Amino acid sequence: MKTPDGRFIEKRVKISKRQINIIIKNIKTKNNLTWKELSKMLGLSVQTVRVDWLKKGNTIPESIFKKLLSLDKTLQKDKILKRASFLNPSWGQEKGGNTSRNNKSITLPDKKSIDFAEFYGIMLGDGCIYSNISGFCISGDSISDKKYYEEHLKKLIFKLFGIEPNLCYSNHVNSVRCSFYSRKLSKFLMKLGFPKGRKSLGKLQIPNFILKDFNLIKACLRGLNDTDGTVCAHPNSKIMIQISITVPSLLNSCKRAFDKLGMKVGAYNKGINIYGQSKINQYFELIGSSNPKHLIKYKKFLETGKVPSKQETESFLIKQNLQESGSSSIG
Numbered sequence: 001m002k003t004p005d006g007r008f009i010e011k012r013v014k015i016s017k018r019q020i021n022i023i024i025k026n027i028k029t030k031n032n033l034t035w036k037e038l039s040k041m042l043g044l045s046v047q048t049v050r051v052d053w054l055k056k057g058n059t060i061p062e063s064i065f066k067k068l069l070s071l072d073k074t075l076q077k078d079k080i081l082k083r084a085s086f087l088n089p090s091w092g093q094e095k096g097g098n099t100s101r102n103n104k105s106i107t108l109p110d111k112k113s114i115d116f117a118e119f120y121g122i123m124l125g126d127g128c129i130y131s132n133i134s135g136f137c138i139s140g141d142s143i144s145d146k147k148y149y150e151e152h153l154k155k156l157i158f159k160l161f162g163i164e165p166n167l168c169y170s171n172h173v174n175s176v177r178c179s180f181y182s183r184k185l186s187k188f189l190m191k192l193g194f195p196k197g198r199k200s201l202g203k204l205q206i207p208n209f210i211l212k213d214f215n216l217i218k219a220c221l222r223g224l225n226d227t228d229g230t231v232c233a234h235p236n237s238k239i240m241i242q243i244s245i246t247v248p249s250l251l252n253s254c255k256r257a258f259d260k261l262g263m264k265v266g267a268y269n270k271g272i273n274i275y276g277q278s279k280i281n282q283y284f285e286l287i288g289s290s291n292p293k294h295l296i297k298y299k300k301f302l303e304t305g306k307v308p309s310k311q312e313t314e315s316f317l318i319k320q321n322l323q324e325s326g327s328s329s330i331g
Contacts, residue, residue, distance in 0.1 A: 012059035014085040021054050023080070027071045042067060045174055047143050051321050052169065059087060106182050107162040111192060112209060115160055117216040118290070120192070121223025122153065124204065124250060129189060131197040135181035136189070140227065142169050142176040143314045147321065148226065148291040149176055161185060205253035217257045218287045224254070226291040231298055233307040237276040241283060245271040261286060277301075293317060 028038050039046045042064060052058040060068070065084075069077050109116045127138040140149060149167055157180060158164045165180040186196065192209075195202020210216040229243040245251045246269075254272055258265045263282060266273040274283055280298070289295055296316050301307045308316065 011062040012087040013062055013065040014059050014087055015057075015065075015080075015083065017054070017057035019080070019083065020057065020060075023068065023072070023075065024049065024054065026075075027068070030072060041071070045143060047146070047318055047321075048169065051318065055322065058169075062086065105163060106184055107160075108185070108188050109160045112213065112216065113160075114215060114219045115156060117210050117213075117219035118223040119156060119160055120189075120194075120207070120210065121220035121225075122156075122227050123189065123194060123223075124206070124220070125224045125227030125229070127227075128199060129186050129194060129196040133183055133186040133190070133196050135179060135183070135186060137177050137179040138227070139175060139177050142174045144293045144310065144317060145176060145291070147317060148293070149178055152290045153178055199247060204247045204250045206250070206257055211253065211257060211260065214260070217260055221254070221257055221261075222287050222289060225287070226289055226294065229294075231280075231294050231301075231307060233309075234275060238305065239275075239277055239280050239301050239307050241274040241280060243272045292320075 024038070027033070028035070031038075033041070035046050035050060039049050042049070044064070053060065069075055069080065122138060123136070126140055127136055129136045138153065154165060154167065157178070161180070161182075163180065163182070165178050168177045168179065170176070190196060193203070193205065193207050195204060206217075206220055210220050225241065225243050228245070229241055231239065231241055234240040243254070245254060248269075251267060251269075251271070255265070255267050258272070263274075263286070264279070266275065274280060280301075284298055289298075293313055296313055297307050300316075
């Protein structure tokens with residue numbers, strides 16, 4: 001069964017990297033396909049096939065695996081299926097310990113720590129507490145946010161709460177979901193003012209304890225922009241940061257936060273804009289970013305005077321992931 005955001009709730013196939021490399025590369029060669037053409041036939045992104053499967057050996061949805069095998073009639077399917085392992089749909093949650101047992105093992109952090117302020121900003125951006133308060137999830141782009149989720153967000157959550165979250169990648173849309181199940185944590189966040197369910201229905205805002213501390217403000221805004229913001233080109237000033245905010249209470253508290261930092265920003269009913277190189281420089285020097293896609297765009301702008309497009313940035317990130325995966329496999 002496929003969810004609305006393209007995730008598969010079905011058995012997953014675990015097969016050796018060597019075997020899946022042989023299968024995919026043979027199919028690609030025999031059918032004279034490019035990576036893009038092969039990925040499109042499977043309804044997937046190039047990132048999923050080349051990095052997640054070939055380089056990392058990630059599991060594959062059962063239906064997609066069978067579709068893959070059907071593309072090469074010469075494959076000895078019976079032998080391949082005997083060598084493969086079929087995992088339950090919930091294997092990721094079971095492996096990561098994302099069950100009610102987390103309520104006992106989870107640690108609650110100091111709410112006035114820099115790390116927690118950044119996490120709270122991330123939740124303000126792309127996070128939500130489930131309506132039944134069983135846990136929370138944070139959603140992003142499976143290509144441009146992949147490195148951020150795997151190398152920063154997972155580690156940040158583990159550092160704060162002592163439990164590793166589960167990452168779930170969609171195979172049909174470019175989305176990734178970081179989920180964590182704990183009623184204890186949900187209640188902790190709600191006591192700090194974070195609403196459950198649809199954030200637009202609650203009074204979403206930066207808490208006062210964060211607004212009272214200069215360093216906590218910086219960390220919170222960093223988390224918010226890393227998830228709900230973008231660095232993009234502007235026709236006049238050439239570069240800008242745009243943070244999407246549609247909840248009035250959050251917008252007002254963000255304006256207060258930037259005012260307290262002494263930063264002049266443009267605010268309108270759908271968010272906050274920061275224009276021009278001097279202000280962008282000030283933002284990265286004062287607040288910074290933990291998201292590689294923002295850092296790449298800013299770095300390329302400083303080098304070339306031009307902000308890379310979303311597609312160009314994704315190409316840089318995919319290339320970077322392939323290089324790093326290759327280096328780690330050699331080592």
